[in-house]
Amino acid sequence: MKIEDLIKSKVNSEVSDLRGWVSSIRDHGGLVFIELRDSSSKIQIVLDSENVDIDTFKSEYYISVNGTYIKRDKSMINKSQQFGEYEINAESYSIISKSKPLPFQIDDSIDTDENIRLKFRYLDLRRDDMKRNILARSNTFKSIRNSMDSLSFLELDTPTLTKSTPEGAKDFLVPSRKQSGSFYALPQSPQMYKQLFMISGFNKYYQIAKCYRDEDSRKDRQPEFTQLDLEILNGTPDEVRKTTEIIVNELLDNVFSIKVDVPFQDMTYKEAIENYGTDKPDLRITETIEDLTNIFKNTEINFIKSSLENSGFVKGFHTSTIMTRSEIDALDELVKDNGSNGLGWFKIENSTVSGPLSKITTDKENEELLKLGDGMLLFQSGNMEIYPVLDIIRRQIFTPVETYSFTWIYDFPYFEVENGEIQPSHHPFTSPKDTENFIEDPNNATALHYDLVLNGSELGSGSQRINSPDIQRKVLEMWGLSDDDIENRFGWFIEALSYGTPQHAGIALGIDRIIAVMLNVDSIRDVIPFPKTQSGLDPLTNAPTIIDENELEDYNLKYIEVADE
Numbered sequence: 001m002k003i004e005d006l007i008k009s010k011v012n013s014e015v016s017d018l019r020g021w022v023s024s025i026r027d028h029g030g031l032v033f034i035e036l037r038d039s040s041s042k043i044q045i046v047l048d049s050e051n052v053d054i055d056t057f058k059s060e061y062y063i064s065v066n067g068t069y070i071k072r073d074k075s076m077i078n079k080s081q082q083f084g085e086y087e088i089n090a091e092s093y094s095i096i097s098k099s100k101p102l103p104f105q106i107d108d109s110i111d112t113d114e115n116i117r118l119k120f121r122y123l124d125l126r127r128d129d130m131k132r133n134i135l136a137r138s139n140t141f142k143s144i145r146n147s148m149d150s151l152s153f154l155e156l157d158t159p160t161l162t163k164s165t166p167e168g169a170k171d172f173l174v175p176s177r178k179q180s181g182s183f184y185a186l187p188q189s190p191q192m193y194k195q196l197f198m199i200s201g202f203n204k205y206y207q208i209a210k211c212y213r214d215e216d217s218r219k220d221r222q223p224e225f226t227q228l229d230l231e232i233l234n235g236t237p238d239e240v241r242k243t244t245e246i247i248v249n250e251l252l253d254n255v256f257s258i259k260v261d262v263p264f265q266d267m268t269y270k271e272a273i274e275n276y277g278t279d280k281p282d283l284r285i286t287e288t289i290e291d292l293t294n295i296f297k298n299t300e301i302n303f304i305k306s307s308l309e310n311s312g313f314v315k316g317f318h319t320s321t322i323m324t325r326s327e328i329d330a331l332d333e334l335v336k337d338n339g340s341n342g343l344g345w346f347k348i349e350n351s352t353v354s355g356p357l358s359k360i361t362t363d364k365e366n367e368e369l370l371k372l373g374d375g376m377l378l379f380q381s382g383n384m385e386i387y388p389v390l391d392i393i394r395r396q397i398f399t400p401v402e403t404y405s406f407t408w409i410y411d412f413p414y415f416e417v418e419n420g421e422i423q424p425s426h427h428p429f430t431s432p433k434d435t436e437n438f439i440e441d442p443n444n445a446t447a448l449h450y451d452l453v454l455n456g457s458e459l460g461s462g463s464q465r466i467n468s469p470d471i472q473r474k475v476l477e478m479w480g481l482s483d484d485d486i487e488n489r490f491g492w493f494i495e496a497l498s499y500g501t502p503q504h505a506g507i508a509l510g511i512d513r514i515i516a517v518m519l520n521v522d523s524i525r526d527v528i529p530f531p532k533t534q535s536g537l538d539p540l541t542n543a544p545t546i547i548d549e550n551e552l553e554d555y556n557l558k559y560i561e562v563a564d565e
């Protein structure tokens with residue numbers, strides 16, 4: 001019998017074979033109190049000390065109890081639990097399965113090292129908080145499947161042993177035993193396959209897909225993650241946006257009982273950068289970046305002067321909260337850790353401007369600063385590189401209101417430069433907004449790419465796709481691929497695009513991330529049943545592991561010594 005079945009039981013009725021784990025034991029001389037936990041509920045069991053050998057009875061033993069379902073004494077009621085008004089007066093019990101001493105207590109209030117939690121994840125998942133998270137995940141899948149079904153999407157699956165599918169990360173490779181020396185790549189996303197479904201004439205595709213990207217794990221990244229991937233034949237960015245809003249709206253309502261307004265707001269990439277310093281703005285904070293260049297146009301402050309001479313600008317925030325010296329120093333540290341030369345600041349208080357730079361401000365500058373009113377002026381001077389720092393300052397000094405703020409970002413530049421190399425800011429299958437302009441001036445072209453952002457986290461990305469083999473080839477050329485590379489890596493796909501490819505558009509939403517943001521947990525690892533650590537390891541199974549030399553031989557592979565650099 002399960003604890004939740006007691007809902008149907010009458011007080012004072014007999015209970016038999018009630019099963020669960022011993023969550024806690026308290027020996028009160030004469031009586032032993034056990035908190036019994038099963039997959040969804042908890043209830044107190046009371047045993048007569050005479051009937052129980054307390055020394056043979058330990059936490060997390062899985063037991064079966066027979067007894068009577070009774071009301072607790074008024075003073076003993078636990079309002080925080082579903083069955084807190086009741087208990088089981090046990091007549092007998094049996095131990096179904098014993099537990100070794102636990103590596104950590106199964107208790108939400110205990111701070112256990114994450115590596116240990118992951119090593120014993122099956123125990124960690126017995127905790128209430130983790131149960132709640134994983135349940136929300138299961139309900140999320142259910143809500144998505146219901147929405148997709150009512151929107152007439154087909155659930156279609158795609159292979160995971162594939163050729164490389166570029167999404168801006170390195171691939172996980174799988175050696176083939178039969179084709180020795182050759183490797184499959186695990187998909188970074190089902191991107192090209194879902195486009196093939198459009199070429200084949202399936203109207204609306206979706207999949208709850210596993211994606212694999214061999215990149216540095218960060219708080220919100222995992223080498224293996226789950227996304228809702230969808231694609232619409234003859235779809236436009238507008239249709240994808242509307243569809244996504246329906247799915248997200250239903251999900252929030254069904255799983256988290258939260259109603260949000262649709263349509264979501266939107267802004268161009270340029271507006272996002274200029275106002276918030278990032279393409280993932282946290283709109284729970286209403287303050288935006290202010291242009292302060294005018295205040296300093298005739299400045300004698302050297303670093304500002306040289307920025308302005310190099311067509312730079314001064315941007316920042318005025319806040320009415322006066323900061324202490326140690327708060328300023330901490331923020332200065334933070335911006336330096338993020339690539340800035342330091343925090344520019346003035347304190348304005350009682351008609352006086354202070355701060356290290358106040359000694360070199362002109363009378364005119366002082367006058368302008370006083371006009372801002374009491375508070376702090378925090379700023380950066382330079383060019384585009386100051387925006388990410390301004391985003392950090394903004395999120396540090398202003399407090400977000402508690403809400404769910406969605407926004408679409410669109411009109412992204414087609415290419416971006418990362419680590420000195422030009423690459424598509426989405427992926428190379430994204431359609432340019434204006435093909436002619438793309439061919440003439442690709443570095444300044446705009447992409448038909450859109451992102452969905454919630455509370456400063458990117459939930460998803462999508463685009464209208466290229467449906468012309470010539471434009472596809474052109475993009476790959478602009479990306480810097482040689483003709484041979486294009487042929488070897490994408491020849492098959494360009495070929496597929498050459499047989500009457502309809503217009504199509506789609507998106508992918510990070511399911512792990514949506515759940516993590518909605519549950520307000522620290523990391524997506526907390527909403528994935530069996531995640532990897534930050535360094536991509538699985539402490540539970542010890543994967544990845546070194547493979548035995550003999551086994552490698554089957555694949556025609558062997559380890560070689562690499563000299564230390």
Ligand code: ASP
Binds near residue numbers: 191230427506
């Ligand atoms: N393939 C893209 C991704 O995984 C999503 C999309 O463009 O639909 O990010």
